[in-house]
Amino acid sequence: xxxxxxxxxxxxxxxxxxxxxxxxxxxxxxxxxxxxxxxxxxxxxxxxxxxxxxxxxxxxxxxxxxxxxxxxxxxxxxxxxxxxxxxxxxxxxxxxxxxxxxxxxxxxxxxxxxxxxxxxxxxxxxxxxxxxxxxxxxxxxxxxxxxxxxxxxxxxxxxxxxxxxxxxxxxxxxxxxxxxxxxxxxxxxxxxxxxxxxxxxxxxxxxxxxxxxxxxxxxxxxxxxxxxxxxxxxxxxxxxxxxxxxxxxxxxxxxxxxxxxxxxxxxxxxxxxxxxxxxxxxxxxxxxxxxxxxxxxxxxxxxxxxxxxxxxxxxxxxxxxxxxxxxxxxxxxxxxxxxxxxxxxxxxxxxxxxxxxxxxxxxxxxxxxxxxxxxxxxxxx
Numbered sequence: 001x002x003x004x005x006x007x008x009x010x011x012x013x014x015x016x017x018x019x020x021x022x023x024x025x026x027x028x029x030x031x032x033x034x035x036x037x038x039x040x041x042x043x044x045x046x047x048x049x050x051x052x053x054x055x056x057x058x059x060x061x062x063x064x065x066x067x068x069x070x071x072x073x074x075x076x077x078x079x080x081x082x083x084x085x086x087x088x089x090x091x092x093x094x095x096x097x098x099x100x101x102x103x104x105x106x107x108x109x110x111x112x113x114x115x116x117x118x119x120x121x122x123x124x125x126x127x128x129x130x131x132x133x134x135x136x137x138x139x140x141x142x143x144x145x146x147x148x149x150x151x152x153x154x155x156x157x158x159x160x161x162x163x164x165x166x167x168x169x170x171x172x173x174x175x176x177x178x179x180x181x182x183x184x185x186x187x188x189x190x191x192x193x194x195x196x197x198x199x200x201x202x203x204x205x206x207x208x209x210x211x212x213x214x215x216x217x218x219x220x221x222x223x224x225x226x227x228x229x230x231x232x233x234x235x236x237x238x239x240x241x242x243x244x245x246x247x248x249x250x251x252x253x254x255x256x257x258x259x260x261x262x263x264x265x266x267x268x269x270x271x272x273x274x275x276x277x278x279x280x281x282x283x284x285x286x287x288x289x290x291x292x293x294x295x296x297x298x299x300x301x302x303x304x305x306x307x308x309x310x311x312x313x314x315x316x317x318x319x320x321x322x323x324x325x326x327x328x329x330x331x332x333x334x335x336x337x338x339x340x341x342x343x344x345x346x347x348x349x350x351x352x353x354x355x356x357x358x359x360x361x362x363x364x365x366x367x368x369x370x371x372x373x374x375x376x377x378x379x380x381x
Contacts, residue, residue, distance in 0.1 A: 001031050001074040008058070011040045011068035022058045024073045030056045032074030038067055096312035103319040110323040118330050123149065126334070128341040135159070139350045147343045161355035165348060171229065171272055173352055179286040179339045181272035186265055189233055190217075197221065198234060204253075215254040218245045229271035236264030281345030293335035301328025
């Protein structure tokens with residue numbers, strides 16, 4: 001027969017029990033019944049057991065503290081379906097990300113798809129364009145023959161320029177070459193403005209053992225005729241000028257610009273980005289393109305991590321989501337490569353490099369002549 005073994009009264013009660021009763025009913029008839037009482041592991045019978053048809057009742061009086069009552073009921077086999085153990089698997093990192101033929105194959109295919117897709121994205125979206133045709137066409141951005149993506153490892157022939165192409169300014173060159181407007185470009189613009197006679201830079205030697213050298217900027221003429229970012233820079237430098245030089249011109253110390261010039265510098269950098277974009281050198285503002293792809297990368301990463309936690313927490317297929325996490329990380333790490341130069345921008349880069357070749361390779365005699373003519377001083381910023 002089958003049996004039900006039940007600890008009706010446990011042995012952990014710390015108080016006595018005056019009377020305990022239990023009743024067990026089965027679908028068929030009861031074939032046997034027994035009752036045991038006393039402390040843990042006791043085999044003493046209790047004498048209040050009665051069987052009536054399909055019900056067995058049990059009773060016990062005067063249980064002391066930590067004494068229990070266990071009942072056993074027998075009944076014909078087959079009345080109750082067979083029970084199976086309920087097994088609940090505990091979560092473990094090794095099982096959640098287990099490498100099996102299925103997870104390995106799917107993860108490998110996804111990884112290849114991610115690498116191929118992101119590589120193609122970098123090529124089609126972030127790779128610079130150049131004018132199709134000869135190196136001269138590429139340098140001058142001629143689009144008569146169409147455009148194409150700049151091939152990998154292409155160096156091309158750089159035409160030598162004997163002057164800055166299209167009178168390009170130092171700040172514009174810096175933004176064009178590294179696709180970033182930064183304080184270095186502003187510094188080059190300040191020197192350029194000094195060379196062009198808009199301001200004068202005076203060095204102030206340090207005083208005392210622990211003193212530091214400083215520089216004074218003196219405004220020589222208004223910002224008429226300057227490019228917008230140059231105008232913003234010049235006005236920002238002297239906006240809070242409280243000093244005057246001996247000729248009565250507004251002057252400001254560089255050391256006093258540290259506290260309040262940062263916000264104005266950001267405005268100048270924004271104007272530099274706008275200038276480069278309006279000139280058609282970039283397909284979009286480089287800083288906004290980088291920010292957009294950073295945001296997209298973080299969005300992919302967050303969704304992939306959430307998906308990984310859900311899948312790994314419920315199944316053994318967590319490994320499949322790893323390529324998606326890598327996709328988000330790759331997009332974030334390559335966002336700085338997404339700003340794309342147009343054919344015109346690529347051509348201008350090559351012409352600027354051509355002018356650099358001329359500056360580096362100029363013969364000494366020619367350099368002496370041009371220095372006498374103040375030509376190098378004009379270009380050096």
